Amino acid sequence: KKTSIGKSHAKVILMGEHSVVYGQPAISLPLPDITFTATVEERLAGQIIFTPTYQGPFSSLAEGYEGIRQLVNRLLINFNALKQPFTLRLRSDIPQERGMGSSAASATAIIRAFYDFFDTPLDAKTLQKWTAIEERITHGSPSGLDAATVSSDAPIWFIKHEVTQPFSLNLNGVIVLADTGIKGQTGLAVSVVRSLLEENPQDAKQHIHTLGILATEAQTALQTNDLQNLGRLMNQAQQELTALEVSHPQLDVLIEAANQAGALGAKLTGGGIGGTMLALAPNMEVANRIITALETAGANEVWTQTYPTF
Numbered sequence: 001k002k003t004s005i006g007k008s009h010a011k012v013i014l015m016g017e018h019s020v021v022y023g024q025p026a027i028s029l030p031l032p033d034i035t036f037t038a039t040v041e042e043r044l045a046g047q048i049i050f051t052p053t054y055q056g057p058f059s060s061l062a063e064g065y066e067g068i069r070q071l072v073n074r075l076l077i078n079f080n081a082l083k084q085p086f087t088l089r090l091r092s093d094i095p096q097e098r099g100m101g102s103s104a105a106s107a108t109a110i111i112r113a114f115y116d117f118f119d120t121p122l123d124a125k126t127l128q129k130w131t132a133i134e135e136r137i138t139h140g141s142p143s144g145l146d147a148a149t150v151s152s153d154a155p156i157w158f159i160k161h162e163v164t165q166p167f168s169l170n171l172n173g174v175i176v177l178a179d180t181g182i183k184g185q186t187g188l189a190v191s192v193v194r195s196l197l198e199e200n201p202q203d204a205k206q207h208i209h210t211l212g213i214l215a216t217e218a219q220t221a222l223q224t225n226d227l228q229n230l231g232r233l234m235n236q237a238q239q240e241l242t243a244l245e246v247s248h249p250q251l252d253v254l255i256e257a258a259n260q261a262g263a264l265g266a267k268l269t270g271g272g273i274g275g276t277m278l279a280l281a282p283n284m285e286v287a288n289r290i291i292t293a294l295e296t297a298g299a300n301e302v303w304t305q306t307y308p309t310f
C-alpha cells in the first residue's frame with residue numbers, strides 16, 4: 001500500500017499585511033517548528049474515495065474544509081485519478097484562524113503529498129498555483145504571501161505578481177508571538193480595508209503607501225541587525241494598521257503589555273481583527289519577561305522563534 005507524506009509549516013508576517021494586497025512589499029518569516037503534515041494513503045478497494053481525517057488545534061477542518069475538498073478534487077482530475085480510493089490524514093500544530101497561515105499550510109502539505117503519491121516532480125511555481133486555488137476559496141483574493149512563506153525555509157520578500165525573493169537575514173533578536181484567543185478573520189479584515197478605500201480613498205491609500213515604506217526600511221534593518229530600528233518600524237506599522245481598522249482591543253492590550261515589558265516593538269500579524277500579535281525582544285531574557293506579561297494580559301498561547309541560521 002502506497003503512502004505519501006507532504007509537509008509545510010506556519011508563517012508570520014513581519015511587515016506588510018494588508019498593504020501587500022495593494023501591491024506594496026511585505027516581509028514574512030517561516031516558523032519551521034510549527035508544522036502541518038498531510039498523508040495520502042492508498043486504499044486497495046472500497047467505495048469511499050476521499051476520507052479526510054484531521055488532528056490538530058480545534059480538532060476540525062472548520063471553514064477550511066470546502067477549500068481542501070475542491071483542491072483535492074482538482075488534483076485528482078489533474079492526475080486523471082478521480083476513481084482512486086485513498087485516505088487523507090491531516091496533522092497540524094498550527095492553530096486555525098490566527099494569522100499563522102494554517103490554510104495555506106494545509107494546501108501546501110496536501111499538494112506535496114499528492115505530487116509524491118503520483119510520482120510527479122513539483123516546482124515552486126506549480127505549488128503556488130495550486131495553493132492559490134484553495135486560498136481563493138478560503139480567503140477571497142489572497143496576495144499569495146501565505147502560500148509563498150509556508151513552503152519556504154527562508155524569509156520572504158514579497159510583492160504581489162512578482163517573483164518571490166527569499167533573502168538572508170541577520171536577526172539577533174527573538175520573535176515573540178501571542179494568540180489573543182479571538183478568531184482572526186482574514187476575509188473580513190481584507191474587506192474592511194477595501195471598504196475604507198472606497199469611502200475615503202485618499203486617506204486609506206496614504207496608510208497603505210506608508211506601510212510599504214516601513215516594510216522597505218525593515219528589510220534594511222533586518223539585514224544589518226538593527227533591532228532598535230526594526231522595533232520602531234513595527235510600532236509605526238501598528239499605528240497604520242490601526243488606522244486601517246484591522247486591529248482589535250485585545251490585540252492592543254497585548255501589544256501594550258509587550259512594549260511595557262521591554263519589547264523593541266510590537267504589532268498585529270496576519271489579517272488582524274483578533275488573531276495574533278508579534279513582539280521583538282533583544283534577547284531571551286527580555287523575551288521571557290514579555291512572555292510573562294503577555295500571559296498576565298490574557299494571551300491564549302505564546303511562541304518564540306529565533307533565526308540563527310539565515
Ligand code: MEV
Pocket residue numbers: 013016017018019020021099141142143144145146186189190270271
Ligand atoms: C493574511 O495573512 C495577510 C493579508 O495581507 C491578506 C493577504 O495577503 O492575502 C491580510
